[in-house]
Amino acid sequence: MDVAVTRAGFVAVIGRPNVGKSTLTNRIIGQKIAITSDKPQTTRNRIQTVYTEDRGQIVFLDTPGIHKAKNKLGEYMVRVARRTISEVDLVLQLVEADEYIGPSDRAIAEELAKIKVPVILVINKIDKRKRDELFAIVDSYSKLCDYDEVVPVSALTGDNVDSLIDQIFKYMPEGVPFYDEDTVTDQPVRQIVAELVREKALKCLNDEIPHGVAVTVESMNFKENIVDIDATIICERESHKGIIIGKGGQMIKKIGSAARYEIEDLLESKVNLKLWTKVRKDWRDSDILLKNFGYDRSLVGKEAEDGKL
Numbered sequence: 001m002d003v004a005v006t007r008a009g010f011v012a013v014i015g016r017p018n019v020g021k022s023t024l025t026n027r028i029i030g031q032k033i034a035i036t037s038d039k040p041q042t043t044r045n046r047i048q049t050v051y052t053e054d055r056g057q058i059v060f061l062d063t064p065g066i067h068k069a070k071n072k073l074g075e076y077m078v079r080v081a082r083r084t085i086s087e088v089d090l091v092l093q094l095v096e097a098d099e100y101i102g103p104s105d106r107a108i109a110e111e112l113a114k115i116k117v118p119v120i121l122v123i124n125k126i127d128k129r130k131r132d133e134l135f136a137i138v139d140s141y142s143k144l145c146d147y148d149e150v151v152p153v154s155a156l157t158g159d160n161v162d163s164l165i166d167q168i169f170k171y172m173p174e175g176v177p178f179y180d181e182d183t184v185t186d187q188p189v190r191q192i193v194a195e196l197v198r199e200k201a202l203k204c205l206n207d208e209i210p211h212g213v214a215v216t217v218e219s220m221n222f223k224e225n226i227v228d229i230d231a232t233i234i235c236e237r238e239s240h241k242g243i244i245i246g247k248g249g250q251m252i253k254k255i256g257s258a259a260r261y262e263i264e265d266l267l268e269s270k271v272n273l274k275l276w277t278k279v280r281k282d283w284r285d286s287d288i289l290l291k292n293f294g295y296d297r298s299l300v301g302k303e304a305e306d307g308k309l
Helices: 021-029 072-085 103-112 131-142 161-170 189-204 238-245 247-267 287-292
Strands: 007-014 047-053 056-062 090-096 119-124 149-152 214-222 226-235 270-279
Touching: 007 021, 021 047, 021 056, 021 161, 056 161, 090 103, 119 131, 119 161, 131 149, 149 161, 189 214, 189 226, 189 247, 226 238, 226 247, 238 247, 238 270, 247 270
Parallel strands: 007 056, 007 090, 090 119, 119 149, 226 270
Antiparallel strands: 047 056, 214 226
């Protein structure tokens, strides 16, 4: 009797900011782990999500978008993405369904052409394009990198995502799963809660503030019928603090209400969420504060490795 061969491996999901990396990984595992927004640089840390089925297990590493860093936080985010590529069995380069290739997508593709790891080009947002327009897009990218596969998908609608999973399994090495079948992420619950609050802040606040916002969970107290959570929204300016709180506290209440709904879904419990606001001037350029706010200590404070993936 033949024994079914299982496969297990690690996959990096990379691309410029705001191309849908987190939306795609959330779609594949069928659960919201990575936060999403229409603002670039939403993902700041490497987020590990786990997809398990009969064929085996795929561990996805959703990385921050690769971009030109403007501060220590930006340098950290780029280093996270670059380190991830060196640790995986397969790389997915996610791009939008656009024949024009911008400087960031071009630079990523040209660097990926130099690595030994297999690379799949994933063309996202095909729901916004006609099928016959995809050929020109594929042709444009193929001139930059000899991709092992090209798969068009819509992370938003799920169109063709099953085909992408089929292609990924082709490149996974034989082996046993790294995690049990119930595991969907390595993120601590506190970290997910903090990120859900930050997501709602990103969506509620204007464009001047979001990149200067961090969230820390001060306490989580699990009771029989409710979870008490105290969290702090960190900003860089006193003027930003006033905007976050809003007139009569309306904005912070709005953020809290939106976050509480999804946190209750995550924890499967009623939640009493209390939000506070603190100012930490220029925290994005402080090694100490970046570490205090939960960013990987091994990647904070090092010189950026410009020009390399």
